[in-house]
Structure formats: C-alpha cells, structure tokens
Amino acid sequence: MSQFTQILLKQRPDGKPFGAHMFDVVKKDLPEISADQVLIKQTHMSLDPAMIGWMSPDTNSYIPRVELGEVMRSSGFGEVVASNNPNFAVGDKVMGMMGWTEYFVSNGKGINKVQAGVNAEMALAVFALPGLTATQGLFNVGKPKAGETLVVTGAAGSVGSLVGQLAKADGLRVIGVVGSDEKVDWIVNGLGFDGAINYKTDDLEAKLAELTPDGVDVFFENTGGPIQQHIYNRMNIHGRIVVCGMIADYKVGEPSPGPNWINLIKKRVTVQGFAMPDHYGEVPALLAKLTPYVMQGKIKFRTHELAGLESAMEGLNLFFTGEHKGKLLVKL
Ligand SMILES: NC(=O)c1ccc[n+]([C@@H]2O[C@H](COP(=O)([O-])OP(=O)(O)OC[C@H]3O[C@@H](n4cnc5c(N)ncnc54)[C@H](OP(=O)(O)O)[C@@H]3O)[C@@H](O)[C@H]2O)c1
Known part of the structure; x- marks a missing residue:
C-alpha cells in the first residue's frame, strides 16, 4: 500500500x-x-x-x-x-x-x-482510559469502604461498568443507572451489580429508595440528567460524589442546574471533579492497582x-x- x-x-x-x-x-x-x-x-x-x-x-x-x-x-x-x-x-x-x-x-x-497476552480489545477497554479513569475516580476520589453503598451512572458504559465491578470486588453494595433493560440485565446478571435503575422507564425516586435502603455513600457521576438530584438527596453523612462525566449536558447549549448546596453542609458531603490528563504521571500506580483485579478474573468487559x-x-x-x-x- x-x-x-x-x-x-x-x-x-x-x-x-x-x-x-x-x-x-x-x-x-x-x-x-x-x-x-x-x-x-x-x-x-x-x-x-x-x-x-x-x-x-x-x-x-x-x-x-x-x-x-x-x-x-x-x-x-x-x-x-x-x-x-x-x-x-x-x-x-x-x-x-x-x-x-x-x-x-x-x-x-x-x-x-x-504486554504479550493483552489483545487490542482488552488494552483499550480495560487498561487504557476507561480503566485508568475508573481506578483514579473510585479509589483516589471516592475512597470506598467495604459495606458502603455506591451508585454509578452510565453503569453499563466503559468507565461505569469497571467502577461497579471494582467496588463489588471490594465489598460495596453497588447500584447502576442505565438506559435500557438489556443493560439492566447485563450489569446485574452479567457483572454482579446488586441492582439497577433504568433511568428512561423507572420511577427514579421510588426505585432508588428501594435499592439504597441505607442511603448512598459514594456517588460516581458519569452522566448528569434528572437522576442526579435523586441520588444527591440520598447521600449519607460524609458521602463522596465523584464527578467524572456529564454526558447528558455535552450537546446542550445550557448546562442543567446543579443541586442546592445545603445538603453538602448538612451531610458534610465531599464533591470532587477530576480529569485524567492531571494523572498521567500516576499511570504506573493506577495500573498496579487495577491489574490484580483483572488477573483475579473480577473484571468483565x-x-x-x-x-x-x-x-x-x-x-x-x-x-x-x-x-x-x-x-x-x-x-x-
Ligand atoms: N473525568 C475524566 O477524566 C473522564 C475520563 C473518561 C471518561 N469520562 C466521562 O465518563 C463518562 C462515561 O464515559 P464512557 O467512555 O464510559 O462512555 P460510555 O458510558 O461508554 O458511553 C456513554 C453512555 O452515556 C449514557 N448516556 C448518554 N446520554 C445520556 C443522558 N442524557 N442521560 C444519561 N445517560 C446518558 C449512554 O448509556 P445509556 O444507554 O445507559 O443511556 C451511553 O452509552 C462520560 O461522561 C465521559 O465524558 C471522564
């Protein structure tokens, strides 16, 4: 050629x-x-x-x-x-x-x-941006603890599906928010999430309350959209909100209004955005954290x-x- x-x-x-x-x-x-x-x-x-x-x-x-x-x-x-x-x-x-x-x-x-043995699909779906983002956002920003409840939006996506599986592997209760019944089925029955919400068809407030009876400790935000306010309302004292992405706003002229900050004071909630280009110097440490989960068969994609x-x-x-x-x- x-x-x-x-x-x-x-x-x-x-x-x-x-x-x-x-x-x-x-x-x-x-x-x-x-x-x-x-x-x-x-x-x-x-x-x-x-x-x-x-x-x-x-x-x-x-x-x-x-x-x-x-x-x-x-x-x-x-x-x-x-x-x-x-x-x-x-x-x-x-x-x-x-x-x-x-x-x-x-x-x-x-x-x-x-590395030998890592094919293109695994390299790009797990060890490239999605896995680095999930690892940085979950562990270094979300600071999850066993027994806590995590809700992740965009949960069947490249980042969200890894976040949920890493959190499950560390003993959290994990609920995912997705946009179709097929994705509900995949994250619950394929990936082992504890529950899922279809943001297009479910009663968001009622379903979230049913699936998070003990409130939400870590909210990993990938999408924005109407579910955000409902998850925010259920944050526990000293909860952490990891702001990774807001895809619901990427094509609209005006970003949607955010939640009222009073809850941050009452519940002493931490909200932190992050962007991976700040963390490229930490890639070896992020890969060292992520790789054992992959080697132990805890990550599907x-x-x-x-x-x-x-x-x-x-x-x-x-x-x-x-x-x-x-x-x-x-x-x-
Ligand atoms: N901060 C960083 O450094 C960083 C790095 C990588 C990615 N990100 C962000 O992380 C998010 C996920 O990225 P990804 O690569 O894993 O993408 P992805 O989840 O594979 O694809 C995006 C998904 O977003 C959902 N979505 C689209 N419009 C929506 C809306 N209006 N409301 C709710 N959900 C909507 C769709 O899933 P459904 O079918 O479930 O609706 C779609 O499949 C993105 O916001 C991205 O910008 C941030």
Missing part, C-alpha cells in the same frame, strides 16, 4: 448529529521514516466521549482542543511495521494517541508497548466494534443514543 487514509476535523459540533459533514477524509502517501522513528499500522481506535470536548470551540478546558484541519485526536492500538528506533521492533504491539489515521509515524514518545476508519464520524452519535453495548471501538 503506498497511500493511506486520515480524517481531519473540518467543523466543530453544532448540536446536530455527528457525521461526514464535520470532517475531511484525505489520502496521504505512506511516509519514509527517519532516524529514531517508527511506523505504526493502527488496527483499533478508541472512541471516547471526551472527543466531543476536544472538538468544541472551548479553549479553556483541561487539554487543548483539536484545531480545524488537524487529524482528529484519539487513542489507539496498532503494530509496528517499520522501525529505526532501538526501543521498538517490527511486530511490537503498541498503544498511544495516534488519531484518526490508518498509519502513524512516531519518535516513540507517548507510545507504549503492550464487552466491546462494540465499528468497521473502518470512516465509521468513526457517525459512531460518535452512539454515545448519546446509548445504542452501543460496551467500549466503543473502531476496527481498521
């Missing part, structure tokens, strides 16, 4: 569904690599809700936005197909921020070799794979419809 495909950001989100009108699909000549460089054939790309923020006009977020005309940013998994870098050999499986591109040239910085680079453009809509089941990936 002498040419390959890349996708560049052409237009910022405008509230309409994501699709080809926002991107330029371009052909490039396969480059020659120079001294110290490697050429990587990307085989799997990760799609993440964070991309919506990276595409937005906001210049005041936790990392720089993607500029118009730049390759759309994403993490991915691939194989080294040529190397002038002593740290990488042809055939090495690697991960890193490669973007929406079939091939990627790197000097090795920010590219990590993947599923992936939803789209086919071909160009499927990424419309694939982003799945985050808002919830039609994907598991970690959203693009297989190249």
Whole structure:
C-alpha cells in the first residue's frame, strides 16, 4: 500500500448529529521514516466521549482542543511495521494517541508497548482510559469502604461498568443507572451489580429508595440528567460524589442546574471533579492497582466494534443514543 487514509476535523459540533459533514477524509502517501522513528499500522481506535470536548470551540478546558484541519485526536492500538528506533521492533504491539489515521509515524514518545497476552480489545477497554479513569475516580476520589453503598451512572458504559465491578470486588453494595433493560440485565446478571435503575422507564425516586435502603455513600457521576438530584438527596453523612462525566449536558447549549448546596453542609458531603490528563504521571500506580483485579478474573468487559476508519464520524452519535453495548471501538 503506498497511500493511506486520515480524517481531519473540518467543523466543530453544532448540536446536530455527528457525521461526514464535520470532517475531511484525505489520502496521504505512506511516509519514509527517519532516524529514531517508527511506523505504526493502527488496527483499533478508541472512541471516547471526551472527543466531543476536544472538538468544541472551548479553549479553556483541561487539554487543548483539536484545531480545524488537524487529524482528529484519539487513542489507539496498532503494530509496528517499520522501525529505526532501538526501543521498538517490527511486530511490537503498541498503544498511544495516534488519531484518526490508518498509519502513524512516531519518535516513540507517548507510545507504549503492550504486554504479550493483552489483545487490542482488552488494552483499550480495560487498561487504557476507561480503566485508568475508573481506578483514579473510585479509589483516589471516592475512597470506598467495604459495606458502603455506591451508585454509578452510565453503569453499563466503559468507565461505569469497571467502577461497579471494582467496588463489588471490594465489598460495596453497588447500584447502576442505565438506559435500557438489556443493560439492566447485563450489569446485574452479567457483572454482579446488586441492582439497577433504568433511568428512561423507572420511577427514579421510588426505585432508588428501594435499592439504597441505607442511603448512598459514594456517588460516581458519569452522566448528569434528572437522576442526579435523586441520588444527591440520598447521600449519607460524609458521602463522596465523584464527578467524572456529564454526558447528558455535552450537546446542550445550557448546562442543567446543579443541586442546592445545603445538603453538602448538612451531610458534610465531599464533591470532587477530576480529569485524567492531571494523572498521567500516576499511570504506573493506577495500573498496579487495577491489574490484580483483572488477573483475579473480577473484571468483565464487552466491546462494540465499528468497521473502518470512516465509521468513526457517525459512531460518535452512539454515545448519546446509548445504542452501543460496551467500549466503543473502531476496527481498521
Ligand atoms: N473525568 C475524566 O477524566 C473522564 C475520563 C473518561 C471518561 N469520562 C466521562 O465518563 C463518562 C462515561 O464515559 P464512557 O467512555 O464510559 O462512555 P460510555 O458510558 O461508554 O458511553 C456513554 C453512555 O452515556 C449514557 N448516556 C448518554 N446520554 C445520556 C443522558 N442524557 N442521560 C444519561 N445517560 C446518558 C449512554 O448509556 P445509556 O444507554 O445507559 O443511556 C451511553 O452509552 C462520560 O461522561 C465521559 O465524558 C471522564
């Protein structure tokens, strides 16, 4: 192959569904690599809700936005197909921020070799952003204790499903909030959560009260939306609210109003937001915490794979419809 495909950001989100009108699909000549460089054939790309923020006009977020005309940013998994870098050999499986591109040239910085036995799906669904986020947010922000009750929103998603399983493994009562009966069934019967709420069909207040008779100690927030106020109302004294994501607000012009703060005083509740780019220096420690749970078979995951680079453009809509089941990936 002498040419390959890349996708560049052409237009910022405008509230309409994501699709080809926002991107330029371009052909490039396969480059020659120079001294110290490697050429990587990307085989799997990760799609993440964070991309919506990276595409937005906001210049005041936790990392720089993607500029118009730049390759759309994403993490991915691939194989080294040529190397002038002593740290990488042809055939090495690697991960890193490669973007929406079939091939990627790197000097090795920010590219990590993947351990033998870890396939692309497990690497991107567990050991990349979802697992690091779940581990940082749950243990370092949520500070869970055995016997406590945790409620996690977006509970069948990449982050939420890991949060719930880690908390279950540590002896918490775990309730998940999801958007379909299929996801209710998966997190309860497939992952072992103690209960689930379908935020689209259940009576939120009544169902939450039934499933959290002792109140809520840790609230791991991935979505926002109307369930937030009900969970907030059930927080126990010295509870912790881990603010990880607010996907219900990512496409609306006005963010929804938050709960009244009086409860924070009465219950001495801690609310803390976090963003993973602050914690990349802690990745080895986060992986050291997460890996034993995986090795002990306590972590299950599923992936939803789209086919071909160009499927990424419309694939982003799945985050808002919830039609994907598991970690959203693009297989190249
Ligand atoms: N702070 C950080 O550093 C960090 C890092 C990674 C991810 N995040 C955040 O964590 C959250 C989860 O990310 P993920 O990668 O695991 O995504 P995901 O859960 O796999 O996908 C997003 C899910 O959100 C649910 N959703 C969409 N619109 C909703 C709405 N209006 N109300 C309630 N739920 C809605 C959908 O599930 P249902 O079918 O259940 O509705 C959808 O499947 C996102 O908000 C993301 O931005 C934060």
